[in-house]
Amino acid sequence: MTAKWKQRLRREAQAFGQLLRPARLAPLAAGAAILTFGLHNIHAQTGITEGGVLGLLLFVNHWTGLPASVVSPVLDLLCYLLALRFLGGQFIRTSLISTAAVALCFKFWESFPYLLPDLSGAPLAAALLGGVFVGVGVGVIVRGGGSSGGDDALALVISKATGWRMARSYLITDLTVLALSLSYIPVGRIACSLVTVTLSSLLIDKIQDLRLPCQAAGQKE
Numbered sequence: 001m002t003a004k005w006k007q008r009l010r011r012e013a014q015a016f017g018q019l020l021r022p023a024r025l026a027p028l029a030a031g032a033a034i035l036t037f038g039l040h041n042i043h044a045q046t047g048i049t050e051g052g053v054l055g056l057l058l059f060v061n062h063w064t065g066l067p068a069s070v071v072s073p074v075l076d077l078l079c080y081l082l083a084l085r086f087l088g089g090q091f092i093r094t095s096l097i098s099t100a101a102v103a104l105c106f107k108f109w110e111s112f113p114y115l116l117p118d119l120s121g122a123p124l125a126a127a128l129l130g131g132v133f134v135g136v137g138v139g140v141i142v143r144g145g146g147s148s149g150g151d152d153a154l155a156l157v158i159s160k161a162t163g164w165r166m167a168r169s170y171l172i173t174d175l176t177v178l179a180l181s182l183s184y185i186p187v188g189r190i191a192c193s194l195v196t197v198t199l200s201s202l203l204i205d206k207i208q209d210l211r212l213p214c215q216a217a218g219q220k221e
Contacts, residue, residue, distance in 0.1 A: 024144070025097070031140030032101035038133020039068070040109040041116040046126040047185055049193045052151025052170065053079060055177035062184050069106040073099055079150025086157045091145070095153060098146035127192035128199065135203025142166075142208055166208060170201040 039058070042048065049055045053075050060071045076099045080092050109115075119126035138152060147153050151173055158169035174197040178190055185193070 024094075027140050027144035028094070028098040028146050029101050029105075031137045031144065031146075032098060032105045033137075034133055034140065035137025036102060036105040036109055037115075038130050038137065040106065041114050042119065042126055042130040042133065043196075044068075045114050045116070045118055046120045046123065046130075047189050048123060048126045048130050048196055049178065049181045049185055049189075052154065052173040052177055052197075055174065055181060055193075055197075056151075059177065059181055059184070067106075067110060069103050069110060072106060073103045076102075076147075076150045076153075079153045080147075083150075083153035083157050086160055091147070091153075091156075094145045095147035098141050098144070123189060123192040124195065127195040131196040131199030132203065134196065135200035136207065138200065139204040139207025142204060143210070165205060167201040167205040170204065171197070174201070 043058060044061075049058050057068055057071050057075060060066060060075075061068050064071075076095075080095055080099075084092055119129070141147065142152055147156070151170070154173055155166055155169040158164065158172060159166050162169070178193055178197070181193065182190055
């Protein structure tokens, strides 16, 4: 190995070390736990799906039986390779950590029976509650500088390339996956899923733009 590569690997290790500090790691882990709890206990149980790569994950899980903890990192890595040119190495490093957190949280929740009541008989309630879990979970991760999955990376690339707000960028990818999901989810459930993706997109936008009290105070000084 040449000295140049050794120096580069040393820099990468130092960059990852900075990201593994508790203050940086905490929001990524918290967001991953919230997101995967909702996907496992609401979406997977009730047939409500998501858009983007999260919905594609549920699509692959349904048709192949592969566990979400395996499908999730594979789809994410493919999207990150696409996004590397637009979003840079720092984003990809942070996203790799959040992707690992999502996969680990999926594995954790999959080891338990469903922890919430089955809301299959109340699909609108499932859609609203699921949208809150996804919106808050992804919003916390994106605010922490990472990505919960490839759909965040794709939405950020679309937003950067077009100047659209994140909510609109998410909606484009979401509608594409919802159309695919018609292959196994009834139209009525897809309509409820549209409620989920709309609510979650709006929450992600709001959380990303949220000003914390300490930030607001700092701007006034």
